[in-house]
Amino acid sequence: MLPALVVLALGAFTLGTSELGVAGLLPALGADLAVSAGTAGTLVSVYAVAVVVAGPVGTILLRRAPRRRVLLGALGALAVGNGATALATGLPLLLAARAFTGAAAAVYAVTALATATALVGPERRGRAVAVVFGGITASGVVGVPASTLLGDVVGWRGVYGALSALAVAVLAAAAVSLPPASRRPLADSASCFLRRARPATAARSRMPYTFLGNALVTAGHYTASTYFVVLLTRRTDLAPATAALVLLTGGVAATIGNAVGGAGADRRTRRTLLATAGSLAGCLAVVPLVMAGPVLTWLVFLVWAAAFSAFSTAAQAAVDRQAGPGAPLAGAVNISVFNVGIALGSALGGGVLHRAGFTGVHLVGAALVAVGLVTVLHGRPRDIPRTPGSGSDTEARPGPVRRHTRVRYGGSCGGPWAGLRSCVLPAINLSATLRSCSSVTIAA
Secondary structure, three states, X not given: OHHHHHHHHHHHHHHHHHHHOHHHHHHHHHHHHOOOHHHHOHHHHHHHHHHHHHHHHHHHHOOOOEHHXXXXXXXXXXXXXXXXXXXXXXXXHHHHHHHHHHHHHHHXXXXXXXXXXXXXXXXXXXHHHHHHXXXXXXXXXXXXXXXXXXXXXXXXXXXXXXXXXXXXXXXXHHHHHOOHHHHOEOOOHHHHHHHHOOHHXXXXXXXXXXXXXHHHHHHHHHHHHOOHHHHHHHOOOOOHHHHHHHHHHHHHHHHHHHHHHHHXXXXXXXXXXXXXHHHXXXXXXXXXXXXXXXXXXXXXXXXXXXXXXXXXXXXXXXXXXXXXXXXXXXXXXXXXXXXXXXHHHHHHHHHHHHHHHHHHHXXXXXXXXXXXXXXXXXXXXXXXXXXXXXXXXXXXXXXXOOOOOOOOOOOXXXXXXXXXXXOOOOOOOOOOOOOOOHHHHHHO
């Protein structure tokens, strides 16, 4: 199954570079279209909105289509969207092309994560998520700098033409490498997920706490990381080239954190969430104490980048376990939650920066992560599994859990759905995921 996982990660790398690479191309893009940098920046917002909407909606509409067909179609759409971006003659057409590309990326991310976890089995879900997320992480470490350098040589249109060709190449590889198991359609996750969203059921489930905790931790991270480059150049007095090197090493740390988070989620999902969120909150709280010293700031940043990447991967695996057969739709919702956290954190950080400076930005970020940590901690294991073999789709009635009873993290809809648990959660980053270390690259 390794070749198939590698191909899925390459697809994630393509969509991550397509999304995040625009940050380094905005000056040239704005000059070519004769618009301001701020106006050109709406391309990022349009893409993010498309991801938020298309993830859940696309999962519902395509839930009965074979996963393999959805993946190939999404890669084809990604190629078309990047090609249309390269050929766009004005801002309206460019905005439409970016929205189309964002929708294709959301559908691909949801389906790729569900397929990856289905291929490896339930005991290795976290590591499968880490492999696919590794493609997005690599797009921030390698893809974004490469896009910027290539843009200086062939222009921004050439970059998106190359990304279109890369998407076609990944599509061809996927057509050859995806095994027959990937031909099965996604589980009909909508009904199961919506049952779990009912107040009576949600009160016994960890999933709402995981969603809220993910949003708060992501918002806290982006409150500070969005302006980290500004801190490096203005407060730590690093040259732009040195700041770029710091970001590159942060990307490497995030890649390691991604792998650690996936492995930890396979063993102790909840403990991994708590440990990574706690480490992230501690790093953000320490930055104001060390930001005058470049070496200490760099060391704290390495732990920070690794912790957030590990938390994001573990959160995806957690939602998968908690949603059971509702995992595909739950994963799509988690992608939307992730992007809402990005938007709120970036906006909040800008306001705090003007009023309280870099110290305030990092302390507010640490506070948000700490609240997210408490939220995850509050989500106690109260899911009540259904009686095996009942054959009913109804949720089990709540009852007392004896102390000696070991309750699994999450739960399931059981019955006829039990065999579909391997149809697992997607969730990226997407907008990349979909962006553990890439978040910091965007700040550049």
